[in-house]
Amino acid sequence: ETIRLAVVGATNLIGEAVLDLLAERHLPIGRVFALDVADKEGETVSFGNLELDVGLVDEFDFANASLAIFVGGAEMTRQYVPEARQAGCAIIDFSSVYRQSDDVPLYVPGVNDAVLDDLGEGLLVSVPNCTVTPLVQALAALRASGLQRVTVSTYQSVSGSGRAALEELANQTTALFGARDVELEVYPKRISFNVLPLIGSVDEQGVSEEERSVEQELRKVLVLPALEVEATCVRVPVFFGHGWAVTVKTDETITADKARELFKAAGLQVMDDPAGEMPYITPLEASGNEAVWVSRVRQSGRALSFWLAADNARTGAALPCVEATAALMKRGYFA
Ligand code: 2RA
DSSP, rough: OOEEEETTTTTTTHHHHHHHHHHHHOOOEEEEEEEGGGGGEEEEEETTEEEEEEEEEGGGGGGGOSEEEEEHHHHHHHHHHHHHHHOOOOEEESTTTTTOTTTOBBBBBTTSSSTTTTOOSSSSOOOOOTTTTTHHHHHTTGGOOOOEEEEEEEEEEGGOOHHHHHHHHHHHHHHHHHHHHOOOOOSSSSOTTTOOOOOOOOOSOOOBHHHHHHHHHHHHHHOOTOOOEEEEEOOOOSSSSSEEEEEEEESSSOHHHHHHHHHHHHOOOOOOOSSOOOOOOOOOHHHSSSOOOOEEEEEEETTTEEEEEIIIIIIIIIIHHHHEEEEEEHTTOOO
């Protein structure tokens, strides 16, 4: 039984990565609708060796699709998910809109797969922020030792802000050598050869939107409402690939060797050989593949520190959407 699947926000970096991964997985998909907003009409996107014409989400009848993957951002989700559900279409949503809704599962592959069971008709599954999924996959590998407190600094590439941010970094970088002024359109300050210690808006405690997202989504996915989380989210002049510097305090001691074993057993890639050929992973090396990489594992008492790197678009965002699609199909929701 094949399904008819819509990708909404198909022309952005995550939409393209979703289409790539769907094509690579050879899932039983009978028809793919690539949808986006009006100014993208007439564009084409690749789906394996096919070129799909981008259709207008505004004119699409969601009754024609059994499943829609929304990766077009909060505004597009708010505007079209209700009507898509009304039309009987199942939804996988990668936006902030439903992540904290009590009745909506927040799915991370390999961490809480059971949240996809018994969802019934008109299912809606939310996928966490790309800064959360790789982090929670690493933390879940350690949870048997009791997770008490997570302190994390993130080093987030500009692709997390979309295509315009990639262009802004490139223009500013070349301008530096050409000594010409460039507009600050995406970020309030120069991002080339600089870091910006604030992502998103700030609340009355001075905590950023991105930091709140890490805190709240870790707790929801791990079902640890009392987990202490301190996050500092920083934008860095990297095109693709987020980095995380993590320290987790656990109830029981975990040695660095034990942690590396647990990470490997959970399917993460460990590159942690400081004296060797491949001493650690960088976001550049992590980009373009689907692994969550771990380096710099150190223990200090009951605190374990490590470095993570993963492709934010492919691994942090697109992969969980595609894994959710495969998992829902396997559960027979579209039979
Ligand atoms: C970012 N995680 O990196 C956020 C949204 N993609 O900007």
